[in-house]
Amino acid sequence: MEALRIITEEHQNLWRIATTLDMVADEIDAGSKVETPFFTSVFDYIEQFMDRAHHAKEDEYLFRLLRERSTDAAAILDRLQAEHRNGPENLKDLRAKLAATAGGGESNAAFTGALRNYTAAIKSHVRSEEKDAMPLAREVLTTEDWAEIDKAFLDNDDPLFGSKARAEFRELFHRIASLAPESIGLGAHSAGSLQPGAGPAGGDVLLSVKGMESCYGRIKALKGIDLEVRKGELVALVGANGAGKTTFLRTLSGVQPMSAGKIMFDGEDISKLRSDLRMRRGICQSPEGRQVFGPLSIEDNLRLGAYTQPKHQVAEDMEKIYSMFPILKEKRNLPAGTLSGGQQQMLAIGRALMGRPKMLLLDEPSMGLAPLLVEEVFNVVKTLKSQGMTIFLVEQNAFAALAIADRGYVLETGNITLTGTGQELISNEQVRAAYLGM
Numbered sequence: 001m002e003a004l005r006i007i008t009e010e011h012q013n014l015w016r017i018a019t020t021l022d023m024v025a026d027e028i029d030a031g032s033k034v035e036t037p038f039f040t041s042v043f044d045y046i047e048q049f050m051d052r053a054h055h056a057k058e059d060e061y062l063f064r065l066l067r068e069r070s071t072d073a074a075a076i077l078d079r080l081q082a083e084h085r086n087g088p089e090n091l092k093d094l095r096a097k098l099a100a101t102a103g104g105g106e107s108n109a110a111f112t113g114a115l116r117n118y119t120a121a122i123k124s125h126v127r128s129e130e131k132d133a134m135p136l137a138r139e140v141l142t143t144e145d146w147a148e149i150d151k152a153f154l155d156n157d158d159p160l161f162g163s164k165a166r167a168e169f170r171e172l173f174h175r176i177a178s179l180a181p182e183s184i185g186l187g188a189h190s191a192g193s194l195q196p197g198a199g200p201a202g203g204d205v206l207l208s209v210k211g212m213e214s215c216y217g218r219i220k221a222l223k224g225i226d227l228e229v230r231k232g233e234l235v236a237l238v239g240a241n242g243a244g245k246t247t248f249l250r251t252l253s254g255v256q257p258m259s260a261g262k263i264m265f266d267g268e269d270i271s272k273l274r275s276d277l278r279m280r281r282g283i284c285q286s287p288e289g290r291q292v293f294g295p296l297s298i299e300d301n302l303r304l305g306a307y308t309q310p311k312h313q314v315a316e317d318m319e320k321i322y323s324m325f326p327i328l329k330e331k332r333n334l335p336a337g338t339l340s341g342g343q344q345q346m347l348a349i350g351r352a353l354m355g356r357p358k359m360l361l362l363d364e365p366s367m368g369l370a371p372l373l374v375e376e377v378f379n380v381v382k383t384l385k386s387q388g389m390t391i392f393l394v395e396q397n398a399f400a401a402l403a404i405a406d407r408g409y410v411l412e413t414g415n416i417t418l419t420g421t422g423q424e425l426i427s428n429e430q431v432r433a434a435y436l437g438m
């Protein structure tokens with residue numbers, strides 16, 4: 001049932017876009033300008049991705065077989081497929097409204113009204129697929145059906161849906177995030193390259209933690225954690241509020257005392273090493289809540305991240321960060337406090353990267369961000385991983401984290417209760433019920 005996972009992931013993307021459009025509509029109603037290039041790129045994305053690829057694939061495989069297997073299917077699918085057919089036409093109407101608004105022929109309110117109807121339709125469509133069509137599919141489709149559907153959805157050479165097409169969709173998505181209004185978007189962001197060829201992926205064990213315990217007074221927040229991270233891996237630690245995720249990261253980087261256990265990093269026992277020395281060894285953290293220094297300039301914030309590094313490489317490293325996040329360069333002399341939440345998150349990640357990490361620790365990078373930016377921050381994490389960076393990602397947003405992770409650990413009140421590949425955990429019933437809200 002890989003296809004269902006892919007479809008759900010795409011629904012989440014679409015949902016983020018719809019929610020973002022609603023937020024932008026609110027801003028326009030409050031007096032902001034209608035940014036034509038932003039809307040054009042959103043409409044292009046929806047047309048190419050949803051109308052031409054996502055819906056086409058559902059119609060051709062999932063819905064066709066559903067109709068063959070179940071007489072109940074028609075009642076659900078007739079409406080959904082009519083909506084698929086009308087998708088391009090609705091989008092055309094919306095583009096016409098946008099053009100009329102830009103040309104002054106129509107009021108902004110008429111445009112935001114049409115926009116809200118459109119996003120409401122998208123959301124209701126997605127909801128109905130998730131609530132009605134997908135459960136029916138789980139119930140009635142046979143193993144052979146799934147084999148056929150999964151094959152189609154996983155076909156990496158498919159011109160409509162394969163890896164090349166998907167890379168193009170991702171480019172489009174980056175563009176949307178960079179064109180979104182300042183309060184929502186990143187201002188500017190390219191998927192620039194940071195560390196060319198930073199070593200092979202999936203190699204030796206880089207971090208090994210055994211029996212880690214940590215306490216606040218008499219309360220034991222970590223009760224004997226065992227985990228491992230290999231070079232080049234992206235490992236996610238997920239868990240509810242108060243599970244101990246941040247405590248784990250702080251104990252790992254040495255700012256929180258460890259009362260029992262052992263930490264091996266890159267072949268060395270660092271259990272008793274001071275935190276600045278651990279940073280020198282390459283453990284660099286982007287902390288929970290970003291914690292950029294608001295009154296300091298963006299450039300000085302980045303410089304702080306390099307305080308354990310030799311002076312001569314700082315300028316060069318800073319240029320690499322700037323090429324990845326152009327908005328930081330543009331604003332480099334301004335106080336960091338003037339950045340939007342998403343931009344501050346980029347700064348916090350950039351600052352950690354200035355320490356030339358061997359392992360990058362990210363504590364809830366998606367916290368408090370607009371939905372579109374959540375996706376964009378995860379795109380940045382994916383880009384870093386593809387460049388060979390070893391990443392340890394802590395998230396409450398379990399679905400998004402596990403979707404990009406090689407492996408994951410589930411933490412519950414100080415204990416690791418489950419571990420597996422990201423995909424195994426996403427399909428695990430317990431995890432779905434507890435963390436994914438499904």
Ligand SMILES: Nc1ncnc2c1ncn2[C@@H]1O[C@H](COP(=O)(O)OP(=O)(O)OP(=O)(O)O)[C@@H](O)[C@H]1O
Pocket residue numbers: 216221239240241242243244245246247248288396
């Ligand atoms: N400074 C502190 N003093 C006392 N108890 C603390 C302190 N910080 C955290 N705790 C407790 O330790 C446990 C683990 O907290 P921690 O912040 O590590 O959780 P978390 O998984 O990061 O949660 P969140 O998702 O909310 O960030 C919680 O019960 C919390 O109340």
Ligand SMILES: [Mg+2]
Pocket residue numbers: 245246247288364
């Ligand atoms: Mg935390």
